[in-house]
Amino acid sequence: MSKQRVVIFSGGELHPKYIQELQPGDFIIGADKGALFLIRHGIKPDLAVGDFDSISSQELEYVRSKAGKIVECDPIDKNLTDTELAFEMAIREQPEFILLIGGTGTRMDHTLANVQMLNRGLQHHISCAMMDRNNYITMTGSRLEVQDRGYKYVSLLPMTPEVTGITLEGFQYPLTNATLKIGESLGISNVLLSSIGLVSVEGGLLLVIQSND
Structure with a gap:
């Protein structure tokens, strides 16, 4: 088991x-x-x-x-x-x-x-x-529930050359079918609007970092 x-x-x-x-x-x-x-x-x-x-x-x-x-x-x-x-x-x-x-x-x-x-x-x-004490880090290549754990920010960073089909629900700055490439900062310092946000990815691996200063 x-x-x-x-x-x-x-x-x-x-x-x-x-x-x-x-x-x-x-x-x-x-x-x-x-x-x-x-x-x-x-x-x-x-x-x-x-x-x-x-x-x-x-x-x-x-x-x-x-x-x-x-x-x-x-x-x-x-x-x-x-x-x-x-x-x-x-x-x-x-x-x-x-x-x-x-x-x-x-x-x-x-x-x-x-x-x-x-x-x-x-x-x-x-x-x-x-x-x-300042970060909670996870990774997804499909769908992820991001729970409010008391961190101020939620940042998204590609772990593959590009991550495609990124859709965010329940965030201050939503995305729909977006693409992030390594080296781009578009996904930095987003904010949850409620206790749970949803991150969906169609291709690639996405690092999701909840953080405080």
């Missing part, structure tokens, strides 16, 4: 308020120091993964003693980042939804790689999102 949600805590920007995002029944994965963060806040991850080069040997022993299961890899001889390894394991759980927390931070290369991973979820017919 597939799981409803998998929540990954990675090693980027983390805050205690993110613990509130967890729901009963979530399968929880801690990637590298994300696992330590969870345990220190009273949450036992079902799975801890990574090379754990961001924590001390004593902290790693603590994680080993508290995690439900741990998968360790060599920090040099590996092809995946800790977050991607956690994401791959999340996909294996066949959930309906994957939420990545701690996937953004000071490393822009890691942040962009994590954003691109959202497409991996779509390829497996799994809805995915990333969040931090």
Whole structure:
């Protein structure tokens, strides 16, 4: 039986308020120091993964003693980042939804790689999102309900050379059968008019970012 949600805590920007995002029944994965963060806040991850080069040997022993299961890899001889390894394991759980927390931070290369991973979820017919204190990021190639999560803006960015047939309902600036190309800013800083807006896409992949300043 597939799981409803998998929540990954990675090693980027983390805050205690993110613990509130967890729901009963979530399968929880801690990637590298994300696992330590969870345990220190009273949450036992079902799975801890990574090379754990961001924590001390004593902290790693603590994680080993508290995690439900741990998968360790060599920090040099590996092809995946800790977050991607956690994401791959999340996909294996066949959930309906994957939420990545701690996937953004000071490393822009890691942040962009994590954003691109959202497409991996779509390829497996799994809805995915990333969040931090200022952003909630998801991706669609078909139809998406955008819920009011307390963010001020909703921006649309192409993830393929162009995205066609974009139609927006319930937004301050509607679109009908529009096309966005990479490098264009037409989709930046829209606003929801009610609790839910609808985004429809006919071709390509569209990044939907809810954000605050």
